[in-house]
Amino acid sequence: MTDTPDFASATLPRHVLRGAVGFGALAGSVLALPAVGPVSLLLVPVGLLALRGCPMCWTIGLVQTLSRGRLRRSCAAGRCELTTTGR
Template identity: 80%
Template sequence: MGSGSFASASLSRHLLRGAVGFGGLAGAVLLFPALGWASLLLVPVGLLALRGCPMCWTLGLVQTLSMGRLRRSCTDQGCELARADTAPEPAAAPERTPAPERTPAPEPAAVFERRGGR
């Protein structure tokens, strides 16, 4: 699970996080008539469990389900998704040639003198 990943280590852990998160958000709304403003203390709990928002949790669910099942392989023609058990190993990246050296820019005073300045 690299940076930018919302996936959990296992599906059961992700579903538990979803139950706590959505339960906290629903509890905050449903318990408001009985507990008043104190019920809103469940909102941060729900958002923390969902890692920010319900969409983040949903994205994490998709990532958790596909983890280890898909492999992306990229070539010069583009990228493809394939099943991990049938996908070819990614090819080694070609070596890059060094960029040509640039000539240094002229000093500002030399440019000013060529244009007829003082």
């Protein structure tokens, strides 16, 4: 286990669903602003929560979710290597 932050989801469909909810809520808050006023900004925290803080965090999580189980990092004698598992 590494000590770096992990933004990945358990499955790819779950991660994509989180992205759809997050980006949808952010877009909805801006698009609904003329119709309902500042009340639409209540969707911003929902979007940021679904994206775990920021769109870039979600993107990093997408890459981690896609590579999970396919890439391995091993370190020995002060040298680290990234190898594929052959999946």
